Structure formats: C-alpha cells, structure tokens
Amino acid sequence: MQSEELQQFNLIAITKVGIKYRKHIIIFTLIGAVLGIILSFVIKPKYEAFTIFYAPANSSISKSVLDNNNLEGLMEFGSEEQTDQMLQILNSDQIKEKAIQKFNLIEHYGIDKNDKYVITKVKRKFESNAEFKRTDYLAVKITITDENPDYAANMANYVGYILDSLKTNIQQQRTKQAFEIIKIQYFSKKKELDSLQNVLTGLRQKGIYDYLAQSEVLTIAIVKAETQLQEEEARVKVYDAYKSKLPDTTIIRAKGRLAAAKAAISSLKPRIETFGKYSGDYVENEALFEKQKEALAILQNKYENAQVDFGQSINQKFIIDKAQKPEMKSYPNRLLVVLITTLVAFLIGLFMAIYNDIILPNFKKA
Known part of the structure; x- marks a missing residue:
C-alpha cells in the first residue's frame, strides 16, 4: 500500500513539475522539433537497390548434358548449402576489392587517398552500405545503399555479376586440375x-x-x-x-x-x-x-x-529480381527523425524540470 502511495505521489509530483515548467518543456520540445526538421534536411539521403537470385546446384555440365541428357541437375536451385557458399563468397575480400576498384569508391566515399588506413576505411564503408543475406525462401539478396541511386543499382548488379565470375573461376580451377x-x-x-x-x-x-x-x-x-x-x-x-x-x-x-x-x-x-x-x-x-x-x-x-x-561455363545464379534505379530514398525518414528529436527534447526538458524540483532538493536534504 505504501509503495502504491509512493508511486502515486511520484507520478503526481512529476505531473506537477511538468505543469509547473510546461513553458520550458514546450520550448525544449519546439526546439527539438525545429532541430529535427533541420536535421532531416541536412542528412544526405540514401537510396537502396537490391537484386535477388537463387544459387544453382553444383552440377557437372558433361554429366548433366552429355552423359545422361538429363537437365534436372542443372535446373535444381535454392539448396541451403549452395546459398551459404554464395554468401561466403559475397563476404570475401575479392568482392570488396573488385567493387572498390570498379566504382572508384575511395573517391566516391570521400576518403583521403593518402590516409594510412585508406583500404581499411573504404572496405568498412562498403560493408556498412552493403548487405548480403539469405531470404526466407533460401534465395540470396544483395542490397546496396548509396547517396547516388545509379551507383546503388549498378553496384548491386555488378556484385552479382562478379559473384558469378568468381564462382566460375573457383570451379574452373578445380576442373583444370582434373x-x-x-x-x-x-x-x-x-x-x-x-x-x-x-x-x-x-x-x-x-x-x-x-x-x-x-x-x-x-x-x-x-x-x-x-x-x-x-x-x-x-x-x-x-x-x-x-x-x-x-x-x-x-x-x-x-x-x-x-x-x-x-x-x-x-x-x-x-x-x-x-x-x-x-x-x-x-x-x-x-x-x-x-x-x-x-x-x-x-x-x-x-x-x-x-x-x-x-x-565451358554456365550461369552460377538464377536471377529473380535485377537491381533497378530506386526512385525514392530509403534514408532518412524525415518524419521519424522529427518525431525522435522532438521526443528526446521533450524528455530532456522534463528531466531537467524533475532534477531541479525533485532530485536536487533531496540531495541537499541528504
């Protein structure tokens, strides 16, 4: 009972403080809203492009076509093992290095070429803008986010292309030895x-x-x-x-x-x-x-x-969706930015009022 009364008292006290300092809190909230509006327009927008494809089975061309004249092996796709292999290749340094070189990402991301850790920085920047994941239906999804919508779409498609090339090279290295x-x-x-x-x-x-x-x-x-x-x-x-x-x-x-x-x-x-x-x-x-x-x-x-x-070589993926130039930005969500900054400003104003009328006097009494 005592705890309920204490809780009721605290809520009442906080409400009273909020009413007492309502002007200050409203001013803080308005300032937060204005800052949120400004921030939503200052943040550079980013565009998101993606491509989705299935990984085919690792079938021998000669066995599937020449020996048995049976295309079932070549038409199989979406196995968990093959999808994981694709994701492993996508996360390799070879993919990053080829994309960095192809799109001159050091300059595109505004990284100083003379920086001591220029390669590390551009790779990290690329990793933050690229997402490779498995879908619920065992397909592979490549998502690229960039300030330039053309770059986003072209980079997503290029990563898919070099993935095909890298996997083909890996298989041909083995077949060459054999x-x-x-x-x-x-x-x-x-x-x-x-x-x-x-x-x-x-x-x-x-x-x-x-x-x-x-x-x-x-x-x-x-x-x-x-x-x-x-x-x-x-x-x-x-x-x-x-x-x-x-x-x-x-x-x-x-x-x-x-x-x-x-x-x-x-x-x-x-x-x-x-x-x-x-x-x-x-x-x-x-x-x-x-x-x-x-x-x-x-x-x-x-x-x-x-x-x-x-x-001979065959395609190493079945493309479901090819990356298209995005028409709308995916980041930032201006309304969300304004709402978050407004809420944060309101909480800061309320906390300052609570601190000034409740917390600080209690510290002085102690």
Whole structure:
C-alpha cells in the first residue's frame, strides 16, 4: 500500500513539475522539433537497390548434358548449402576489392587517398552500405545503399555479376586440375596403344593376321596336303609295279601329282613354322591391345567430359529480381527523425524540470 502511495505521489509530483515548467518543456520540445526538421534536411539521403537470385546446384555440365541428357541437375536451385557458399563468397575480400576498384569508391566515399588506413576505411564503408543475406525462401539478396541511386543499382548488379565470375573461376580451377590429370593419362594410354598397334602390324607383316582363323586354315591345309602326298606316293608305287602294263602318260601324270603334293607341303612348312613362332606373341599382344583399347575408350570419354567442363561455363545464379534505379530514398525518414528529436527534447526538458524540483532538493536534504 505504501509503495502504491509512493508511486502515486511520484507520478503526481512529476505531473506537477511538468505543469509547473510546461513553458520550458514546450520550448525544449519546439526546439527539438525545429532541430529535427533541420536535421532531416541536412542528412544526405540514401537510396537502396537490391537484386535477388537463387544459387544453382553444383552440377557437372558433361554429366548433366552429355552423359545422361538429363537437365534436372542443372535446373535444381535454392539448396541451403549452395546459398551459404554464395554468401561466403559475397563476404570475401575479392568482392570488396573488385567493387572498390570498379566504382572508384575511395573517391566516391570521400576518403583521403593518402590516409594510412585508406583500404581499411573504404572496405568498412562498403560493408556498412552493403548487405548480403539469405531470404526466407533460401534465395540470396544483395542490397546496396548509396547517396547516388545509379551507383546503388549498378553496384548491386555488378556484385552479382562478379559473384558469378568468381564462382566460375573457383570451379574452373578445380576442373583444370582434373582435366590435366586425365589428359596425361589419356595420351599416355593412347601412346601405349599405338605401340601395341605397331607390334601387331609387324606381326601381320610376318604373316600372322588372325590366330583362330589361320590356325584352322593351316591345320586343314597341312592335313589335306599330307593325305594327298601319301595317296600319290602309294599310287606311284602301284603304277611302278605295273608300269609295263600301263601307258606312260598315266605314270607321268601320277608322278606329276606326287611332285605337286610334295611342293604343296614344302610351301606350307615355312608358313606353319612362322605361324608357330609368332602366333603366341600375336595372341598375347592382341589380347592386351583389346584390353587397352577398352581402357582408352573409357579415358577418352572422361577426357572429353573434362574438356567440356573446363572449356565451358554456365550461369552460377538464377536471377529473380535485377537491381533497378530506386526512385525514392530509403534514408532518412524525415518524419521519424522529427518525431525522435522532438521526443528526446521533450524528455530532456522534463528531466531537467524533475532534477531541479525533485532530485536536487533531496540531495541537499541528504
């Protein structure tokens, strides 16, 4: 009860003081309002421009387009991970340095070029005028505030542009390394295959073309030739035994066929010897050639894909809103400035009155 009475007393006392010094408080309030009006016109207005975009998924061009002919990977966007990566790049020094250089922000912000901390100051000024954040729907929003509306819009769009460029460069650095590794492997394997091809060409020049086919043909030929020789030899022996009863032409023909059979065997033997000598090497090198050929085909596919990923690039963002030149200033809010200064002036006047009539006498009594 006592505390309520004390509180009521204090409120009454403050009200009485306010009424007593109402003229002074009104004067303070009016002065605050005038200062607020002046201040609202003195403060340089600033304009706000923004661009909004989504970060796409990190999809390989070759895998999405060439291998599967499936564009779903390329069309995905708005993942939390990719958005955070974009924000990390936006807050990097590279973004700040490129924007500072592009728009000559040292001069634009009125910073002394000879200042000892000129770079630090211009970066801090840029940071205070730039905001990079994630929206509720996982998009990235770049907001630039500047006294010049053209600068605000152009800077917002430029930061989005160099973000695209920086992310592309980061990806190409990785794809370049992968491309160089695959390139070395591909040409090394190609050289190895060419060497095997030369070996097989040399063996073909010696008469080895197809192991299975030649083996079958030569086997049939030698068996047939030997059978023919045995038959002709047996026939000649019979003819010799009865040559007195046979015409000379019959014996001559039989001996001719025997000679032909011997000649056929004589011509086959070198080929069979060569085939037996080199066929093993041919089979071994041909099997190795086919194996390496398959490996080269796989490497060639990887090489071509890596070449596409390294040599081509795609947009690193899906733009939703492009920054436009703002028509209205975003800062300051003149009405708000006037209201705040008026309220502050009123409170100062009231506090001075309370101090003079309540606080100060209590201190003197103590």
